[in-house]
Amino acid sequence: MPRVSLFIADDVGLGKTIEAGLILRELLLRQKVHRVVVIAPPSVVLQWKGEMESRFGLGFALMDRQYVAEMRRQRGWGINPWATHTRFSLSQALVRDEAYAGPLCDWLGEEGKQALLILDEARNAAPASGSKFAIDSKLTRSIRDLAGRFEHKLFLSATPHNGHSNSFSALSEILDPTRFCRGVDVRKQDLADVMVRRLKEDQRQIGVELPQRMVVPEVIDGLPSDNPELQLAELLSRYREQRNQRLAAAGKRERAAENLVIANLQKRLLSSIAVFDRTLQVHMATLEKRSAQGGKRRPVRLEAFLIRAHLCPRLGQEGAEWYGERLLIFTEYADTKDWLELRVRELIVGSHRAEARIATFHGGIGNEKREAIKRSFNSPPSSIPLPAIPPPTTPKPTPARALKPSASATTSSEPS
Structure with a gap:
């Protein structure tokens, strides 16, 4: 042409x-x-x-x-x-x-x-x-x-x-x-x-060899009935039912707007209870502004999400060794990214070179820092641990991954 x-x-x-x-x-x-x-x-x-x-x-x-x-x-x-x-x-x-x-x-x-x-x-x-x-x-x-x-x-x-x-x-x-x-x-x-x-x-x-993406679901069962995430999900489900009953006679546009609010709350709860807490506080403040009645709001008490089951069995022991692999974690919300980083840092305290195991990668990061993280990611974990963390419990090492909370709401298990 x-x-x-x-x-x-x-x-x-x-x-x-x-x-x-x-x-x-x-x-x-x-x-x-x-x-x-x-x-x-x-x-x-x-x-x-x-x-x-x-x-x-x-x-x-x-x-x-x-x-x-x-x-x-x-x-x-x-x-x-x-x-x-x-x-x-x-x-x-x-x-x-x-x-x-x-x-x-x-x-x-x-x-x-x-x-x-x-x-x-x-x-x-x-x-x-x-x-x-x-x-x-x-x-x-x-x-x-x-x-x-x-x-x-x-x-x-x-x-x-x-x-x-x-x-x-x-x-x-x-x-x-x-x-x-x-x-x-x-x-x-x-x-x-x-x-x-x-x-x-x-x-x-046609015979071209390409890596096969493997999506492996992580099934978490056996949780106690008083687990905060389960209780929050149940309460949110009841809240949605009550709002739907209240909006039964409302117009189509109003129902769509209200359903969008609940959908956003559900998305944030699936992301982390930290980001859900922040969004819930905003939602409650909005409802208070709409209401003609005042009242003291009780704070929502949320507990940290347990991620220890996804880490190395020796994690928590002094000088725990790390496998030669990378783990990459995606998250949609900055609050969840910050919360994950804080929790993981708490969990790996005392392990071998714990201070050099985690890096965060997001859209607002500077060019120099972005390039430094990319160079570390492409280097062997044995020589440059950043940003590796221990793999899920497994008898043998798996392909390389990296820990970089960023802007997506899924966790990828596709080999690099």
């Missing part, structure tokens, strides 16, 4: 970044591209820069506040920082800022000839759509305004479709406005010309 408008939607782990690098290098060799901008989530901006440099020998400048300040110091306040290089990586958080988007538009011009946009995790730019119409987010509007200034566009996402046809057609229109139109269902024959999608199962069927 004269203009590259391509959506790489391969499954997770099949090398979308490498494919994008190969396409970029080919366009550079054919002299169809002279300027490149990679827009990626904040957590992988540095990774993109490193991958392009190490695998393809392509140097990228990281466009951020520090780079802008350095260019202004070297070349004067009036310099457009985008005009100081030909290849940039930019965070999706910054592309919404006019201080970065405005100079970028000036650098590209109206047509953006020989300019390539690589949008990683393109689903983030899809409009939100829970109803008939897709509603543009601030990121959607920013990407839409910029995309038309690039001659070539390359979108990457393992999950391009969020389940809403209007949202997907709007995202497709940003990629190729001549082929797709917002509000019009995307036809398969049109999509086949611009989308590449490979699944892991398809690759296994």
Whole structure:
């Protein structure tokens, strides 16, 4: 195609970044591209820069506040920082800022000839759509305004479709406005010309060896009936039934809003009682504001969640040795992350090099600390324990994992 408008939607782990690098290098060799901008989530901006440099020998400048300040110091306040290089990586958080988007538009011009946009995790730019119409987010509007200034566009996402046809057609229109139109269902024959999608199962069927994800449920039984988590779950279930009875005559919109409150409470209870406690206090304060009657609120007493059963049998003994593996823990809420870290640190006191066993990884972490944790994670646990913790009770070591509470509500047992 004269203009590259391509959506790489391969499954997770099949090398979308490498494919994008190969396409970029080919366009550079054919002299169809002279300027490149990679827009990626904040957590992988540095990774993109490193991958392009190490695998393809392509140097990228990281466009951020520090780079802008350095260019202004070297070349004067009036310099457009985008005009100081030909290849940039930019965070999706910054592309919404006019201080970065405005100079970028000036650098590209109206047509953006020989300019390539690589949008990683393109689903983030899809409009939100829970109803008939897709509603543009601030990121959607920013990407839409910029995309038309690039001659070539390359979108990457393992999950391009969020389940809403209007949202997907709007995202497709940003990629190729001549082929797709917002509000019009995307036809398969049109999509086949611009989308590449490979699944892991398809690759296994043709003989490609890929790691098999294993989801092993942890069954916790034999808990006493007075266990705090069980009691809280029972009380929350009763509370939901009472609210449903009270809202029986309410309108559909009001019932939906009230059910959302209970669903959020249930999610937080499943995450940890620490985050549930905080959310419950907010909920109770809201109810008190609504109520015309005052009254003294009794604090909810919550006990720590016992995680000792998931750790090494020798944990708690002085100088307890650790297995050579990593354990990775995901959590959706920052309160749960903090609570887990506190509890695990209490449990491992006295074990071998306990102070170097845990690290937390989250979206707001600094670039230097993020890279340091990644280097530690990829090093042998025997030489750099951070951030290893003992494995579940087992007679033999299992594949490597790492402990990094972050932003997801599941615990993964997929071997690395």
